[in-house]
Amino acid sequence: MAVKGNITPELIDRLRNGDILAFDYIYEQYSHKLFSFIFKILKDEAESDDIVQEVFVKIWESKDKIGDFQLLNSYIFTIAYNFSISLIRKKISSNGYLEHLKKASVLQNAPTAVSQIEFNELSSQVESLISKLPERQKQVYHLHREKGMTYLEIAEELGISKNTVENHMVKALKFLRGNIDTSLLVNALFVYMFL
Structure with missing residues (x-):
């Protein structure tokens, strides 16, 4: 396993190949800061938690498309931002x-x-x-x-x-x-x- 806090190309390769332990490690590294980021947008704990789960479902479903490991951070936060704004758009007419x-x-x-x-x-x-x-x-x-x-x-x-x-x-x-x-x-x- 990679050193804590360090996402390596090998880890991403394992994720792309469907390694659930690699996925769990990435989840552990990102879930808390991702929740904080989403909560700043939505100001709702339950909705923020739901979006975190949706982001990681999306990552798992599209794991074979994840490219450069150095872009993983922006990839994850972009998905989170897009999901959050999409939720706001659904509710915006109210x-x-x-x-x-x-x-x-x-x-x-x-x-x-x-x-x-x-x-x-x-x-x-x-x-x-x-x-x-x-x-x-x-x-x-x-x-x-x-x-x-x-x-x-x-x-x-x-x-x-x-x-x-x-x-x-x-x-x-x-x-x-x-x-x-x-x-x-x-x-x-x-x-x-x-x-």
Whole structure:
């Protein structure tokens, strides 16, 4: 086995050949610092832990494609970053999630005013997209995401079926996710984490 903390070309060769002990060693070397890195982005322990597991599943599944051992560090952290940003993109259409980020100080305590400006731009963009939704979708979205009502409660309030409520939410979220410019939030997170 390699000296602790030292990833060698031989270790990577063993990983590429499906050696589970080599994989375990790499996991042991990276899992804690990877968790810290992801937690800075997501501010959620359970989600950060899930992403760490996903990263190592991805590494195992693509072990035969791992090249230069000196690039392993950036490869692992790039996968982690991409998974984290992907999770944020899935949740970004929710105003509640934007507020969660704000309260978690991801943007508020950033070292420059740029992040707050970008956060405000992103919030405005979400509001603008919501205003473009068809009236019924807008109504359902508002009742569910902003008032916290369940699909059943919304169905009773609007006199429609629970399935119809669900369909409206699915369409609304699909529209929002497909049209939002998440690069604003990605830039803000980058400023917070690295500058």
